[in-house]
Amino acid sequence: MLYIKVNLSDDVVLTAPIYDDEIYTKCPECGVEHAVDPKTIAQIINGGGDFIGTTVYCDRCSKREGVKQIMNKKEAAQDERLVWDEVSEVTWDKADKYGVTW
Numbered sequence: 756m757l758y759i760k761v762n763l764s765d766d767v768v769l770t771a772p773i774y775d776d777e778i779y780t781k782c783p784e785c786g787v788e789h790a791v792d793p794k795t796i797a798q799i800i801n802g803g804g805d806f807i808g809t810t811v812y813c814d815r816c817s818k819r820e821g822v823k824q825i826m827n828k829k830e831a832a833q834d835e836r837l838v839w840d841e842v843s844e845v846t847w848d849k850a851d852k853y854g855v856t857w
Contacts, residue, residue: 759771775796
């Protein structure tokens with residue numbers, strides 16, 4: 756069994772078991788509390804991340820972050836004078852998925 760242990764004082768120790776469906780965080784964008792699935796926890800650990808420095812967006816905001824990344828790619832392509840067609844295929848597919856219009 757995995758658990759969290761907090762020493763409240765020299766004489767008082769608080770322990771709480773950790774179950775895979777009871778791990779929560781707050782979205783850094785909107786502040787809503789949401790569950791973190793075990794696959795995400797495994798990705799954090801396997802990627803060498805730490806729990807303090809990790810943020811997990813809620814479903815709604817993660818879609819917005821995906822849109823922001825799309826917009827950033829579009830701007831980068833224009834700024835660097837890249838051939839727009841090379842970026843647009845991926846961008847347009849994702850934009851349609853998230854309901855973004857240009």
